[in-house]
Structure formats: C-alpha cells, structure tokens
Amino acid sequence: MSExxxxxxxxxxxxxAAEREKHRAAEKRRRALIVGASVVGVLGLAAVTGVxxxxxxxxxxxxxxxxxxxxxxxxxxxxxxxxxxxxxxSTLTVWEDFRCPACKAFEQTYRSTVQELTDAGQLKVExxxxxxxxxxxxxxxxxxxxxxxxxxxxxxxxxxxxxVLFDNQPSETDDAYAGNDKLIELAGKxxxxxxxxxxxxxxxxxxxxxVAKSHEAFRKGDFSGTPTVLLNGRNIYQDRTMxxxxxxxxxxxxxxx
Numbered sequence: 001m002s003e004x005x006x007x008x009x010x011x012x013x014x015x016x017a018a019e020r021e022k023h024r025a026a027e028k029r030r031r032a033l034i035v036g037a038s039v040v041g042v043l044g045l046a047a048v049t050g051v052x053x054x055x056x057x058x059x060x061x062x063x064x065x066x067x068x069x070x071x072x073x074x075x076x077x078x079x080x081x082x083x084x085x086x087x088x089x090s091t092l093t094v095w096e097d098f099r100c101p102a103c104k105a106f107e108q109t110y111r112s113t114v115q116e117l118t119d120a121g122q123l124k125v126e127x128x129x130x131x132x133x134x135x136x137x138x139x140x141x142x143x144x145x146x147x148x149x150x151x152x153x154x155x156x157x158x159x160x161x162x163x164v165l166f167d168n169q170p171s172e173t174d175d176a177y178a179g180n181d182k183l184i185e186l187a188g189k190x191x192x193x194x195x196x197x198x199x200x201x202x203x204x205x206x207x208x209x210x211v212a213k214s215h216e217a218f219r220k221g222d223f224s225g226t227p228t229v230l231l232n233g234r235n236i237y238q239d240r241t242m243x244x245x246x247x248x249x250x251x252x253x254x255x256x257x
Contacts, residue, residue, distance in 0.1 A: 067209040070153035080126035084118035095228040098145035099133035103227045113244035122255040141177030146211040148183040151201035160190045
C-alpha cells in the first residue's frame with residue numbers, strides 16, 4: 001500500500017473519531033445542563049421535569065401515533081430495515097441518525113465497502129433509525145427523515161434514499177429535514193421514488209410511531225451514541241485500528257467459513 005493510501009485511510013479514521021467525540025461531548029453537555037438545573041430550586045426543577053416529560057413523550061410510540069413498520073422490516077418488533085441477503089454469514093447492525101455528522105462520516109468512509117459486500121451476498125446490513133439529534137439539539141428532522149426513509153423502504157428504494165439523505169445532510173444545528181418539502185425534494189434524486197404514495201406517507205408521518213419505537217430500543221440498548229455499528233454483535237469501534245479493508249477481510253473470512 002502506498003504512503004498516500006495509508007494517509008488517506010488514517011485521515012478518514014481520524015475524521016470519524018473526531019465526529020463521534022464531538023457528538024459524545026454534546027450529549028455530556030446536555031446531561032450536565034439537566035443536572036445543573038436541579039439546584040436552582042423547586043420551580044426550576046419543575047420546569048426541567050416538564051421538558052424531560054415532553055421529550056419522553058416524543059420517544060413513546062403511542063404519543064407519535066400507531067406503530068406502523070415499513071414493508072419488509074425485520075428483527076425484534078420489526079425495527080430493522082434489512083439490506084442484503086438473509087443468508088449472508090455476517091450481519092452489520094447500524095444505529096444511525098440522519099442529522100448526525102458522525103453517521104455521515106461513517107457512511108462516507110465505509111459505504112463502498114459495505115455495498116460491495118452486500119452485493120456479493122457476503123454481508124447483510126440491518127439499519128435502525130434513531131432520533132438522538134432531535135433530543136440533543138431540538139427539532140424534528142431526525143424523526144421526519146427517518147419516517148421518510150421508512151416510506152422509501154415501502155417503495156423498495158431505501159438504500160438509495162438512505163444514501164441521498166446522508167449526502168445532502170444539513171449542518172447539525174440546521175433542522176432542514178424537519179420540512180417535508182425538503183424530504184420530498186430529495187426523493188427526486190432517486191429514480192421512481194417521488195410518487196403520490198410516497199408523498200402521502202411522508203406528509204402523514206405514517207411511520208412516526210415506528211421511528212419512536214426504534215429510538216426507544218436504542219435507549220434501552222444503552223449504546224453510547226451514533227453511529228453504533230456492530231459486526232456480528234461486536235462493536236467495530238472496540239478495535240481502534242478498524243478500517244474498511246479490515247472490515248472487508250473479516251466479512252470475507254466469515255463467508256469462507
């Protein structure tokens with residue numbers, strides 16, 4: 001491998017690590033604000049409790065409407081959107097938020113390798129959609145984009161739309177994905193997706209309850225942040241030397257048995 005290639009991979013790893021660290025820091029700041037508010041008196045505590053209760057309601061499936069899983073959803077409670085062959089020897093479980101910069105960095109670094117392995121029938125990916133940034137930064141772009149992605153799954157267009165959402169991700173503080181018009185506009189980048197059925201699904205928030213249930217599963221899973229990426233149940237970030245090439249090698253070795 002050339003020095004240039006080594007440097008490129010090292011830079012990609014460093015960028016991904018930096019994005020994840022930024023996200024963890026934001027979560028710590030949010031928790032610190034809640035804890036700090038508890039010392040300002042009974043009225044302040046009541047206000048904070050009200051905010052927490054409101055946010056908790058947004059994560060509740062019933063509060064967001066009926067839980068309608070998208071077509072073909074799999075796994076416990078039908079919360080995983082599958083990509084790839086069911087018979088693949090390896091499974092990559094990905095918890096992502098379409099507003100999350102670290103998730104975009106993961107996609108930019110690993111996407112071509114993951115697609116190569118799924119196309120070869122060696123890897124199955126199970127995507128779980130999360131609304132962490134909505135909770136941290138406010139807004140509804142995480143939820144609305146996740147609902148739109150589920151609508152794309154109904155149309156058999158999830159992988160392409162998933163990639164479009166990350167490729168066009170706004171800045172973390174810009175809740176552009178809260179707007180259905182924006183989500184429908186981006187659907188125009190996927191051949192055959194922008195249909196009346198897709199638009200109704202997006203505008204009606206058909207899968208909002210399912211998205212809330214998916215986020216609740218993420219919280220109960222006690223994961224540290226997004227993206228959380230598990231290869232055959234093991235967090236790939238436990239290996240600080242992980243690269244797309246190393247992931248590919250592990251999947252191909254498992255496929256050979």
